[in-house]
Each structure stands twice: as structure tokens, then as C-alpha cells.
Amino acid sequence: MIDGLVESFVGLLHLTWSALAVLDVKDQVWLYDTVPAAGALPAPKKIRIGAQPRALAFKQVGEQRYFLVACAGDRSIWALDGAGEFVRKITPPTGSP
Numbered sequence: 175m176i177d178g179l180v181e182s183f184v185g186l187l188h189l190t191w192s193a194l195a196v197l198d199v200k201d202q203v204w205l206y207d208t209v210p211a212a213g214a215l216p217a218p219k220k221i222r223i224g225a226q227p228r229a230l231a232f233k234q235v236g237e238q239r240y241f242l243v244a245c246a247g248d249r250s251i252w253a254l255d256g257a258g259e260f261v262r263k264i265t266p267p268t269g270s271p
Contacts, residue, residue, distance in 0.1 A: 193256065195241050197227045203243055205258040219258045224250040 194206040196218070204218035225247025233240050239256030253261040 195230055195232070197230050197243070201225055201227060201245075201247075203227065203230070203241065203254065203258070205241075205254075207257075221254060221258050221260070223252045223254075224248045224263070 194209045194215075196204040196206075198204055198220075201223055203221045203223055205221060206215055206218050208216065210216075223243050224245030226245055227243050228246045229244040231242045233242065240261065241254045241256070241258075243252045243254070244250075245252065249266055251264040253264070255261050
């Protein structure tokens, strides 16, 4: 089930509390709310993010869960909550290395 995803995406898989986040080469994160133990994956929630996503991290702060996505194309970091809703986009100041 997950092997097919690894072949289809140039990105990082991140499994958390039973959710799965996948970086897509088309500037999206695919979020699966639940991952069944067997069988097919449900349809993902597709979240458009910055250009060329390259890294994905998960962080839980108290009861809140966040996915952080680093995008190389526009040098941004996107924060999404555990449900895949946009929280914040962070970009470096103009002229910074």
C-alpha cells in the first residue's frame, strides 16, 4: 500500500498518530487523515503549498499537531495544522542569503 506512494512521489513520507503526509512534486502536500492497517488508502486531502517542497516535519505542541514544509523554490516554510489547514507561511527577508 505505501510502497506505491514511495515510487510515485519525490518527497518524504511522515507517519503520525495514524495520519500520513506525503510531499508531491506538483507543489502539494497530500494528507491522509487515517491510514488503514490493510487495504487501499482513502482519498487524500491535497493542500497547495510553495514551489518545490523538499522537507516535511511533524511537531506536536500540547494538544496541537503541526506539519512544517520547507519549499526550495520560493524559500518558504509552510505551517499546516494536523488537519491540513493553512496556519502560516514564513519567508526570509528580502536580500537575505
